[in-house]
Amino acid sequence: MNLTTIKNKQTSKTPSFNNVKAKGEPYVWLTAMGLGVGLLMVVLLLGVIAINGISVFWPKKLVEITLTEQSDMKINGSNKIAGHISKKQIRKNGKKEWQLYVGNKDVYGFSFKFVDKDKIVSVERPKNIMSIERLEYGDAIGVPLWLKVKNVGEFAAGTKEFDRRLKTLIKGSHQLWAHIKQIEKKEIGKINRQMQSLALKKKVIGSKKEFDLVEKDKLFALDNKIELLQRDYQILAQQAQDLRVKVNEHTLGYRLVTGEEKVLPIGHIIHTVYPNKLNVWQQTKLFFYDIWHFLADDPREANTEGGVFPAIFGTFVMTVLMSMAVTPFGVLAAIYLREYAKQGLFVRCVRISVNNLAGVPSIVFGVFGLGFFIYFVGGTLDQIFFKSSLPTPTFGTGGIFWASLTLALMTVPVVIVSTEEALAAVSQGSREGSLACGASKWQTIQRVILPASAPGILTGLILAMARGAGEVAPLMLVGVVKLAPSLPLDSVAPFVHLDRKFMHLGFHIYDLGFQSPDSEAAKPMVFATTFLLIVLVVLLNLAAIIIRERLRRRYATSAF
Amino acid sequence: MFLLLDEKKTNTKRDTGQSMTIEVEKRVSTNKQELNKPFIQFKDFNFFYGAKQALFDVNLNIPEKKVTALIGPSGCGKSTLLRSVNRMNDLVDVATHTGDILVKEQSLFDPMLEVISLRKRIGMVFQKSNPFPKSIYENVIYSLRVAGCNKKSILDEAVETSLKASALWDEVKDRLHESALGLSGGQMQRLCIARAIANKPEILLMDEPCSALDPIATAKIEELIFELKNEFSIVIVTHNMQQAARVSDLTGFFLLGKLIEFGRTETLFTNPNEKETQDYITGRFG
Numbered sequence: 001m002n003l004t005t006i007k008n009k010q011t012s013k014t015p016s017f018n019n020v021k022a023k024g025e026p027y028v029w030l031t032a033m034g035l036g037v038g039l040l041m042v043v044l045l046l047g048v049i050a051i052n053g054i055s056v057f058w059p060k061k062l063v064e065i066t067l068t069e070q071s072d073m074k075i076n077g078s079n080k081i082a083g084h085i086s087k088k089q090i091r092k093n094g095k096k097e098w099q100l101y102v103g104n105k106d107v108y109g110f111s112f113k114f115v116d117k118d119k120i121v122s123v124e125r126p127k128n129i130m131s132i133e134r135l136e137y138g139d140a141i142g143v144p145l146w147l148k149v150k151n152v153g154e155f156a157a158g159t160k161e162f163d164r165r166l167k168t169l170i171k172g173s174h175q176l177w178a179h180i181k182q183i184e185k186k187e188i189g190k191i192n193r194q195m196q197s198l199a200l201k202k203k204v205i206g207s208k209k210e211f212d213l214v215e216k217d218k219l220f221a222l223d224n225k226i227e228l229l230q231r232d233y234q235i236l237a238q239q240a241q242d243l244r245v246k247v248n249e250h251t252l253g254y255r256l257v258t259g260e261e262k263v264l265p266i267g268h269i270i271h272t273v274y275p276n277k278l279n280v281w282q283q284t285k286l287f288f289y290d291i292w293h294f295l296a297d298d299p300r301e302a303n304t305e306g307g308v309f310p311a312i313f314g315t316f317v318m319t320v321l322m323s324m325a326v327t328p329f330g331v332l333a334a335i336y337l338r339e340y341a342k343q344g345l346f347v348r349c350v351r352i353s354v355n356n357l358a359g360v361p362s363i364v365f366g367v368f369g370l371g372f373f374i375y376f377v378g379g380t381l382d383q384i385f386f387k388s389s390l391p392t393p394t395f396g397t398g399g400i401f402w403a404s405l406t407l408a409l410m411t412v413p414v415v416i417v418s419t420e421e422a423l424a425a426v427s428q429g430s431r432e433g434s435l436a437c438g439a440s441k442w443q444t445i446q447r448v449i450l451p452a453s454a455p456g457i458l459t460g461l462i463l464a465m466a467r468g469a470g471e472v473a474p475l476m477l478v479g480v481v482k483l484a485p486s487l488p489l490d491s492v493a494p495f496v497h498l499d500r501k502f503m504h505l506g507f508h509i510y511d512l513g514f515q516s517p518d519s520e521a522a523k524p525m526v527f528a529t530t531f532l533l534i535v536l537v538v539l540l541n542l543a544a545i546i547i548r549e550r551l552r553r554r555y556a557t558s559a560f
Numbered sequence: 561m562f563l564l565l566d567e568k569k570t571n572t573k574r575d576t577g578q579s580m581t582i583e584v585e586k587r588v589s590t591n592k593q594e595l596n597k598p599f600i601q602f603k604d605f606n607f608f609y610g611a612k613q614a615l616f617d618v619n620l621n622i623p624e625k626k627v628t629a630l631i632g633p634s635g636c637g638k639s640t641l642l643r644s645v646n647r648m649n650d651l652v653d654v655a656t657h658t659g660d661i662l663v664k665e666q667s668l669f670d671p672m673l674e675v676i677s678l679r680k681r682i683g684m685v686f687q688k689s690n691p692f693p694k695s696i697y698e699n700v701i702y703s704l705r706v707a708g709c710n711k712k713s714i715l716d717e718a719v720e721t722s723l724k725a726s727a728l729w730d731e732v733k734d735r736l737h738e739s740a741l742g743l744s745g746g747q748m749q750r751l752c753i754a755r756a757i758a759n760k761p762e763i764l765l766m767d768e769p770c771s772a773l774d775p776i777a778t779a780k781i782e783e784l785i786f787e788l789k790n791e792f793s794i795v796i797v798t799h800n801m802q803q804a805a806r807v808s809d810l811t812g813f814f815l816l817g818k819l820i821e822f823g824r825t826e827t828l829f830t831n832p833n834e835k836e837t838q839d840y841i842t843g844r845f846g
């Protein structure tokens with residue numbers, strides 16, 4: 001270090017050295033600036049998404065604001081407003097204003113309200129104000145009054161007894177809901193499937209012009225079975241109905257700061273909390289509780305509330321299916337191009353076309369997927385294998401399989417290009433060594449070239465996954481939906497349902513941000529979902545990177 | 561011949577050289593027929609890379625179970641000749657040839673001959689060691705694996721005998737299942753030799769096997785060639801004159817794609833017929 005500085009001092013006296021230095025320096029700055037600007041933008045983007053995405057889950061304190069009597073921002077004639085401050089901004093005319101999330105959409109008809117800062121008389125944080133997460137209409141914000149427990153009595157708010165009872169009642173209602181779901185989705189679903197298959201059988205027999213005695217018997221037996229199932233169905237439906245009544249038999253009374261009093265059946269409550277009573281530890285606990293429910297729950301209320309589990313799952317399954325389709329496809333194509341095809345004008349043309357394929361707008365792939373995979377291939381499959389259930393399409397409509405194939409097609413150039421590069425990087429020496437051992441060309445590829453180029457191939461797969469997982473436009477045409485009734489993988493045979501429509505985080509973002517009736521209310525979800533999508537892509541890539549490093553280490557080069 | 565050897569080694573090598581000569585003569589007298597019958601035979605062999613001719617009218621008879629060295633300045637076509645024997649030049653798109661090469665009186669270019677089965681009979685060690693990205697074990701038995709042999713007892717035995725033959729066994733016997741790319745350069749080259757002989761080929765082609773190795777590793781490989789000559793017919797390309805003198809029975813000298821002189825090693829080095837050979841081995845050009 002010292003030595004070099006001395007050397008620099010000595011040499012810097014000679015003019016020629018200075019000249020060289022002066023010429024080199026600006027390019028260092030230029031290149032560094034290029035990297036710097038790029039990095040800054042990426043960090044900024046990720047930072048905004050991460051901060052906004054995570055802060056959604058941090059429990060917010062509620063404020064009660066008193067406005068001046070003359071204010072024109074009153075709600076229902078009251079000069080009180082309660083909620084959490086979601087934004088503070090300065091309007092064009094220079095006036096400061098706050099945006100409040102006031103909730104209670106069932107009463108007010110909106111859930112956000114702007115108030116002018118100079119119209120505010122006082123800001124308080126009452127301890128007893130409660131935030132109630134409900135199944136419908138978003139949160140309710142108000143002061144609890146009483147709890148009516150059927151056959152037991154009424155409990156006034158503000159006591160320990162009230163809080164304890166409320167907690168156990170909500171817990172009980174969650175169990176009831178789980179039970180109802182079990183009956184409606186699992187058991188009734190099972191009966192429905194059986195009835196459908198019986199109806200199909202009946203249709204098949206019935207479609208014949210004449211039937212003999214045996215078939216008549218069969219028809220009769222089928223009818224009997226269907227009748228039995230119908231009876232079971234009635235019983236289960238009645239059970240579910242009873243439970244639905246039961247879950248709503250206790251009620252909670254509360255009053256809004258604007259004066260209205262409301263009654264809410266316990267069955268509608270997901271979670272209650274007194275935000276202003278929380279200490280940091282409780283806030284943290286609530287934070288993780290919220291994150292968990294965001295990850296694990298089904299969406300509610302046109303997706304603006306609840307969790308995104310089906311979307312996470314759909315994205316994951318689709319990306320994995322896509323990788324499974326694109327890897328063999330792309331690798332085989334690259335092997336042919338690099339190893340078998342005679343390098344010439346034609347191969348060069350093919351290579352250029354493949355590279356350009358990566359520049360085709362993704363929506364075009366969506367259109368192709370719709371036309372070719374769904375209408376042509378899917379339609380044909382339906383004609384051959386699922387004729388009996390037509391006109392209801394099985395594969396002739398969008399589904400996770402076609403979506404994965406469409407994205408595989410879209411990302412195949414990435415895999416081909418990087419596989420080709422990896423193959424080209426395998427030394428001629430290895431190839432010759434293998435051939436000299438009496439291996440055939442395919443054995444050489446399979447046993448020497450592919451293992452040596454596996455890390456490079458995985459790099460291509462990583463790039464393909466990153467591109468595929470974040471894509472939305474083509475998916476809208478080939479099977480993604482706003483709300484899918486069931487997951488593409490479940491415990492019902494055949495377990496993998498490739499024909500099912502699915503939810504996707506990318507589409508979820510679009511749907512929340514631009515298709516939902518109350519985009520302001522959905523904004524936090526948009527951020528959180530975006531963040532989640534990025535995390536998912538990173539996790540998938542990380543998995544591929546770990547595999548790649550394993551491979552590299554296995555074939556670690558020597559210090560030769 | 562001994563002019564070329566360094567002072568220290570002269571004595572020991574002289575002994576070996578003499579005993580070798582005696583041995584060769586003995587064999588010639590006892591089994592004269594065998595030596596006369598060529599094992600690998602080049603007949604008016606011309607070789608072209610596109611329009612460029614790399615070999616001119618080569619006529620060469622390589623005997624069985626001898627070490628034949630090919631020497632000559634860089635670019636004179638030694639590798640080309642060697643690679644023609646196991647038809648490695650098939651990989652070069654523009655390569656063409658005239659004339660013929662016979663192994664055991666069968667033409668290499670017979671359309672009925674399968675290149676793969678030919679290569680199974682001919683092992684090759686390359687100038688630059690090229691172990692596969694596999695374990696040491698899998699590297700050695702590669703030729704058996706591709707031939708469809710999966711029986712563990714056979715494979716284990718092949719690994720042990722070939723690694724012992726290539727003097728690598730003691731160094732790697734505890735790490736057979738580690739990556740071959742973790743070996744040193746010399747070890748890798750010996751591994752490649754083990755790989756080339758695992759399938760018991762009849763001919764072993766070696767293209768400058770020691771060019772990247774230090775003297776100790778070189779000595780080991782030379783010893784190895786000595787050992788192997790009892791079982792294989794070896795053709796070795798080398799730039800190292802001493803090495804050619806030490807290990808080979810016969811030597812061919814090439815210049816600009818032409819075979820200038822071919823004969824018993826000691827004759828060629830001590831008393832060459834051609835002026836070019838004389839110039840080359842005394843280091844006046846090349």
Ligand SMILES: Nc1ncnc2c1ncn2[C@@H]1O[C@H](COP(=O)(O)OP(=O)(O)OP(=O)(O)O)[C@@H](O)[C@H]1O
Pocket residue numbers: 609612614633634635636637638639640641652
């Ligand atoms: N693939 C090829 N395409 C075109 N010309 C080639 C090719 N390989 C070798 N040659 C040419 O053929 C001639 C002989 O090459 P060869 O590799 O046989 O030389 P060599 O004697 O092995 O040289 P060295 O001792 O440097 O390895 C050289 O002039 C070389 O340029």
Ligand SMILES: [Mg+2]
Pocket residue numbers: 638639640767
């Ligand atoms: Mg060479």
